[in-house]
Amino acid sequence: xxxxxxxxxxxxxxxxxxxxxxxxxxxxxxxxxxxxxxxxxxxxxxxxxxxxxxxxxxxxxxxxxxxxxxxxxxxxxxxxxxxxxxxxxxxxxxxxxxxxxxxxxxxxxxxxxxxxxxxxxxxxxxxxxxxxxxxxxxxxxxxxxxxxxxxxxxxxxxxxxxxxxxxxxxxxxxxxxxxxxxxxxxxxxxxxxxxxxxxxxxxxxxxxxxxxxxxxxxxxxxxxxxxxxxxxxxxxxxxxxxxxxxxxxxxxxxxxxxxxxxxxxxxxxxxxxxxxxxxxxxxxxxxxxxxxxxxxxxxxxxxxxxxxxxxxxxxxxxxxxxxxxxxxxxxxxxxxxxxxxxxxxxxxxxxxxxxxxxxxxxxxxxxxxxxxxxxxxxxxxxxxxxxxxxxxxxxxxxxxxxxxxxxxxxxxxxxxxxxxxxxxxxxxxxxxxxxxxxxxxxxxxxxxxxxxxxxxxxxxxxxxxxxxxxxxxxxxxxxxxxxxxxxxxxxxxxxxxxxxxxxxxxxxxxxxxxxxxxxxxxxxxxxxxxxxxxxxxxxxxxxxxxxxxxxxxxxxxxxxxxxxxxxxxxxxxxxxxxxxxxxxxxxxxxxxxxxxxxxxxxxxxxxxxxxxxxxxxxxxxxxxxxxxxxxxxxxxxxxxxxxxx
Amino acid sequence: xxxxxxxxxxxxxxxxxxxxxxxxxxxxxxxxxxxxxxxxxxxxxxxxxxxxxxxxxxxxxxxxxxxxxxxxxxxxxxxxxxxxxxxxxxxxxxxxxxxxxxxxxxxxxxxxxxxxxxxxxxxxxxxxxxxxxxxxxxxxxxxxxxxxxxxxxxxxxxxxxxxxxxxxxxxxxxxxxxxxxxxxxxxxxxxxxxxxxxxxxxxxxxxxxxxxxxxxxxxxxxxxxxxxxxxxxxxxxxxxxxxxxxxxxxxxxxxxxxxxxxxxxxxxxxxxxxxxx
Numbered sequence: 001x002x003x004x005x006x007x008x009x010x011x012x013x014x015x016x017x018x019x020x021x022x023x024x025x026x027x028x029x030x031x032x033x034x035x036x037x038x039x040x041x042x043x044x045x046x047x048x049x050x051x052x053x054x055x056x057x058x059x060x061x062x063x064x065x066x067x068x069x070x071x072x073x074x075x076x077x078x079x080x081x082x083x084x085x086x087x088x089x090x091x092x093x094x095x096x097x098x099x100x101x102x103x104x105x106x107x108x109x110x111x112x113x114x115x116x117x118x119x120x121x122x123x124x125x126x127x128x129x130x131x132x133x134x135x136x137x138x139x140x141x142x143x144x145x146x147x148x149x150x151x152x153x154x155x156x157x158x159x160x161x162x163x164x165x166x167x168x169x170x171x172x173x174x175x176x177x178x179x180x181x182x183x184x185x186x187x188x189x190x191x192x193x194x195x196x197x198x199x200x201x202x203x204x205x206x207x208x209x210x211x212x213x214x215x216x217x218x219x220x221x222x223x224x225x226x227x228x229x230x231x232x233x234x235x236x237x238x239x240x241x242x243x244x245x246x247x248x249x250x251x252x253x254x255x256x257x258x259x260x261x262x263x264x265x266x267x268x269x270x271x272x273x274x275x276x277x278x279x280x281x282x283x284x285x286x287x288x289x290x291x292x293x294x295x296x297x298x299x300x301x302x303x304x305x306x307x308x309x310x311x312x313x314x315x316x317x318x319x320x321x322x323x324x325x326x327x328x329x330x331x332x333x334x335x336x337x338x339x340x341x342x343x344x345x346x347x348x349x350x351x352x353x354x355x356x357x358x359x360x361x362x363x364x365x366x367x368x369x370x371x372x373x374x375x376x377x378x379x380x381x382x383x384x385x386x387x388x389x390x391x392x393x394x395x396x397x398x399x400x401x402x403x404x405x406x407x408x409x410x411x412x413x414x415x416x417x418x419x420x421x422x423x424x425x426x427x428x429x430x431x432x433x434x435x436x437x438x439x440x441x442x443x444x445x446x447x448x449x450x451x452x453x454x455x456x457x458x459x460x461x462x463x464x465x466x467x468x469x470x471x472x473x474x475x476x477x478x479x480x481x482x483x484x485x486x487x488x489x490x491x492x493x494x495x496x497x498x499x500x501x502x503x504x505x506x507x508x509x510x511x512x513x514x515x516x517x518x519x520x521x522x523x524x525x526x527x528x529x530x531x532x533x534x535x536x537x538x539x540x541x542x543x544x545x546x547x548x549x550x551x552x553x554x555x556x557x558x559x560x561x562x563x564x565x566x567x568x569x570x571x572x573x574x575x576x577x578x579x580x581x582x583x584x585x586x587x588x589x590x591x592x593x594x595x596x597x598x599x600x601x602x603x604x605x606x607x608x609x610x611x612x613x614x615x616x617x618x619x620x621x622x623x624x625x626x627x628x629x630x631x632x633x634x635x636x637x638x639x640x641x642x643x644x645x
Numbered sequence: 646x647x648x649x650x651x652x653x654x655x656x657x658x659x660x661x662x663x664x665x666x667x668x669x670x671x672x673x674x675x676x677x678x679x680x681x682x683x684x685x686x687x688x689x690x691x692x693x694x695x696x697x698x699x700x701x702x703x704x705x706x707x708x709x710x711x712x713x714x715x716x717x718x719x720x721x722x723x724x725x726x727x728x729x730x731x732x733x734x735x736x737x738x739x740x741x742x743x744x745x746x747x748x749x750x751x752x753x754x755x756x757x758x759x760x761x762x763x764x765x766x767x768x769x770x771x772x773x774x775x776x777x778x779x780x781x782x783x784x785x786x787x788x789x790x791x792x793x794x795x796x797x798x799x800x801x802x803x804x805x806x807x808x809x810x811x812x813x814x815x816x817x818x819x820x821x822x823x824x825x826x827x828x829x830x831x832x833x834x835x836x837x838x839x840x841x842x843x844x845x846x847x848x849x850x851x852x853x854x855x856x857x858x859x860x861x862x863x864x865x866x867x868x869x870x871x872x873x874x875x876x877x878x879x880x881x882x883x884x885x886x887x888x889x890x891x892x893x894x895x896x897x898x899x900x901x902x903x904x905x906x907x908x909x910x911x912x913x914x915x916x917x918x919x920x921x922x
Contacts, residue, residue, distance in 0.1 A: 212810060213808070213809065213810065214810065240806070240808040240810070240811070242806045242807050242808070243788070243807065243809060244788055244807065245804065245806070245807075247803065247804070247806045248806065249806045249808060249813075249815050256773050256775075256815075256884065257773065257817070258773060258803050258806050258815050258816060258817040259803075260803050260804070263803075266771060
């Protein structure tokens with residue numbers, strides 16, 4: 001009996017893989033989203049990134065080639081699978097359904113229950129709905145786990161819901177808020193004229209009334225899943241406004257907070273009642289922006305509660321709450337830095353940076369705890385703060401940017417370098433706390449640069465006779481191809497870099513015979529590459545990547561666009577075009593707060609790779625790095641890795 | 646009631662002190678065992694043990710009759726009627742000891758709630774301090790003069806928020822270190838009133854509210870002495886997080902393992918104490 005117990009314990013220990021083999025390599029990867037090679041190199045030369053400088057001396061530092069296109073979900077999927085989008089099936093943040101011409105999120109899909117019992121206004125699911133990860137191909141941690149190597153994967157993008165194939169996982173970019181969006185904030189104000197007539201993307205503005213020092217309002221959740229009619233779940237909250245001082249007491253359910261003007265709350269649990277025995281738990285942070293003359297309260301997107309997530313966010317399921325219990329509650333939404341609030345004018349730059357610091361600080365603060373529990377095998381730890389701050393704060397570093405305003409921008413010129421310093425602090429911490437036997441890999445998925453000029457691809461297609469509209473007189477703002485005449489359209493664009501042929505037999509109203517597809521794409525590519533930006537006198541597009549020549553035929557290629565546009569450094573596709581709108585002008589100055597970007601031609605925006613010792617198998621791009629990581633454990637990748645981009 | 650609480654508080658503090666650094670389920674097992682023993686002793690002394698044994702025999706006889714004559718519907722129905730009647734008798738016989746058991750049990754539960762119902766605050770964890778004023782001491786449109794007297798290590802992160810409709814003042818406090826703190830509150834120059842605040846990971850008595858004198862208030866909130874009767878303050882609240890006791894991998898309210906364990910121990914020990922229950 002005793003022998004049997006010992007044998008069982010041995011099997012369990014081996015199965016768990018931890019502490020079983022002291023000779024097992026230890027590899028820690030820090031994934032620093034959007035860390036740009038050019039800027040990093042400059043800051044290292046200035047002595048501002050001592051951690052990375054140490055790494056350069058220990059093992060090396062070099063640019064790392066990104067994916068085609070250089071978008072985070074695509075790039076991380078390249079690294080995760082060691083394959084291109086033709087295999088992993090992620091070509092963009094969004095794909096389109098050729099039968100409906102509507103976009104959908106490329107990385108995950110939520111399916112409602114197939115069978116429901118309807119009783120009047122109520123419906124009761126008879127089976128479970130599901131959330132499906134759409135990334136295909138085998139992740140490097142899945143391969144390692146099969147070889148008995150334990151892995152911990154924290155917040156790697158394109159991994160929601162968590163794959164379930166690592167020992168521990170926490171999902172990151174792609175994890176929605178409770179509304180199913182990438183993050184929808186709420187803004188409560190007593191000012192009836194605030195944002196009147198303005199389009200607020202990524203948030204909702206609610207006008208509220210103060211009565212005898214009390215403001216009663218509601219937090220709005222998702223639609224009631226048990227109702228047949230669309231009816232959002234709501235939960236009330238109350239603000240008691242101090243009659244003399246700029247401060248309030250906030251009451252949400254059983255939770256109470258005191259907030260002074262300009263203060264952020266900690267995480268507040270927000271619960272929505274479904275039926276008497278069932279609730280949906282979320283969490284939010286409240287920011288009291290102003291008390292008088294008008295109250296203004298920002299409420300963060302309602303995040304999935306890490307203590308009781310309504311959707312799967314970790315492996316094992318309890319790990320998300322274990323992390324929260326140990327280090328405090330945290331943003332579970334994949335991209336927590338609220339760029340939408342800044343873009344909408346709900347936040348000032350200072351307020352955005354304060355919010356970004358909270359979100360980024362949580363990730364940095366969790367690292368020591370995660371690292372302290374790392375024993376053997378592989379730990380991947382992702383930091384996304386640098387990417388989203390760079391998007392919003394790049395212009396202050398670029399006096400040549402068309403919207404640069406020295407007075408307003410100059411005070412923020414050092415914001416991005418300071419974020420780099422914070423990330424470098426993480427590198428130094430890891431180096432100081434890891435033994436010599438541990439390999440530290442610091443990498444980024446792509447670089448960054450200034451986004452100065454905007455290219456509206458649908459407008460170009462229209463002006464060059466490839467896309468027809470129903471009514472030339474209609475104003476701009478008709479998203480999702482509302483003004484597109486498909487009977488006269490041969491090509492269209494949706495997503496940040498994607499160009500599609502309106503193919504007969506594939507698209508709902510396709511008109512281009514498959515036999516003409518190749519010639520049409522070649523023609524469009526040549527003309528696009530010859531397009532000169534009159535402002536710069538240079539080509540606006542460096543290269544057009546034809547799908548069939550660019551991606552492996554790995555079973556997913558048909559999902560992707562027929563061509564991917566590699567915009568010249570400094571030029572990026574227009575948001576409007578990405579959402580299926582046909583603009584009036586092709587090339588315009590970028591005057592948005594979103595002023596840094598990377599969705600340009602891949603060679604123009606390399607990321608970084610730094611290691612604490614030379615890699616057994618050198619890597620020049622993300623796909624090669626997949627194989628390099630496996631090689632450190634003596635494991636071969638599934639298939640030969642294609643060559644450099 | 647205040648005197649009863651004043652006597653019970655040190656008893657429970659002393660009883661549970663050796664277990665303060667251990668997981669709460671450990672001391673709950675001990676407390677449940679002691680409670681079970683106490684209930685058995687009281688039950689034995691206050692119940693008619695002979696009558697109870699007789700009634701139980703009758704109930705067993707009825708059950709036996711049902712099994713024996715399971716093909717005789719009339720006999721089964723008659724036996725079920727007898728079982729029901731004897732069950733009612735059993736309940737009646739149990740009432741008298743319950744009258745003796747319940748009052749001390751309520752006092753025990755009230756004390757235990759403040760040892761197991763809340764978790765101590767952690768250093769740097771913010772909490773809300775709320776001071777409820779007696780409505781009759783508040784004049785419309787006049788803000789009370791409120792002052793906090795905080796010991797070293799305890800910081801008010803905000804000034805007070807005044808909520809006239811609820812006659813309430815609220816502050817956000819945070820402690821820099823573990824320890825026991827006494828918060829002083831002075832309203833409109835009245836004598837200082839105090840409230841305890843504990844920052845600790847140990848299982849100790851925590852008082853989320855100090856209330857004004859009164860039998861019911863003291864029965865429900867026995868963890869701190871009442872406020873002075875002549876104070877303008879009606880109650881002082883400190884928010885402590887609710888505690889869940891970890892048992893069998895589940896996070897439970899402490900009363901669930903307490904009652905389950907007490908019943909299990911009572912049944913297990915009834916033979917040793919020669920008690921019919």
